Amino acid sequence: MMHLRNIDSGDWASILLIQEECYPEIEPESLGVLQSKWLLSPQSCFVVETGKQVVGYCLAHPWILGSPPSLEQVISQVEKADTLYLHDIALSAHAQGKGAGRAAVEKLLTFARQWEFDSISLVAVQGASSYWKKLGFVQEPIDKSLNTYTADACYMVFKV
Numbered sequence: 089m090m091h092l093r094n095i096d097s098g099d100w101a102s103i104l105l106i107q108e109e110c111y112p113e114i115e116p117e118s119l120g121v122l123q124s125k126w127l128l129s130p131q132s133c134f135v136v137e138t139g140k141q142v143v144g145y146c147l148a149h150p151w152i153l154g155s156p157p158s159l160e161q162v163i164s165q166v167e168k169a170d171t172l173y174l175h176d177i178a179l180s181a182h183a184q185g186k187g188a189g190r191a192a193v194e195k196l197l198t199f200a201r202q203w204e205f206d207s208i209s210l211v212a213v214q215g216a217s218s219y220w221k222k223l224g225f226v227q228e229p230i231d232k233s234l235n236t237y238t239a240d241a242c243y244m245v246f247k248v
Contacts, residue, residue, distance in 0.1 A: 125163050156210075213241050
């Protein structure tokens with residue numbers, strides 16, 4: 089049984105391992121960078137757990153539409169945030185295909201509505217754009233370069 093819960097300080101070792109497993113094409117982000125997203129918005133960051141084992145995580149935070157942060161960018165409070173930026177939903181092989189991704193997106197939608205955001209935005213990498221399209225995300229052109237991401241990176245937005 090999958091369970092979504094807030095991140096606690098004991099989860100970071102598992103989060104770093106899952107990041108490494110899920111993103112072989114990208115230099116892993118440092119602990120400090122990942123934690124900056126959580127510290128900015130702990131209510132929209134959580135882990136996926138099964139049987140007391142962390143098998144996935146979600147990091148999302150308020151941000152500015154059309155201007156995704158670069159990888160390895162420490163996040164701090166932004167004025168006039170107008171989108172919930174989904175940095176990452178990463179699931180280990182133990183969690184894939186069991187509905188955890190959809191449950192995480194549902195939780196983010198609830199959060200976005202509560203905080204009156206009109207959209208959830210993300211940068212899709214490693215071929216994930218087809219997955220996000222199925223969930224209703226639409227690719228949108230932006231002026232900012234995505235060169236810190238993978239070659240196939242694309243900016244996508246879901247209207248809440």
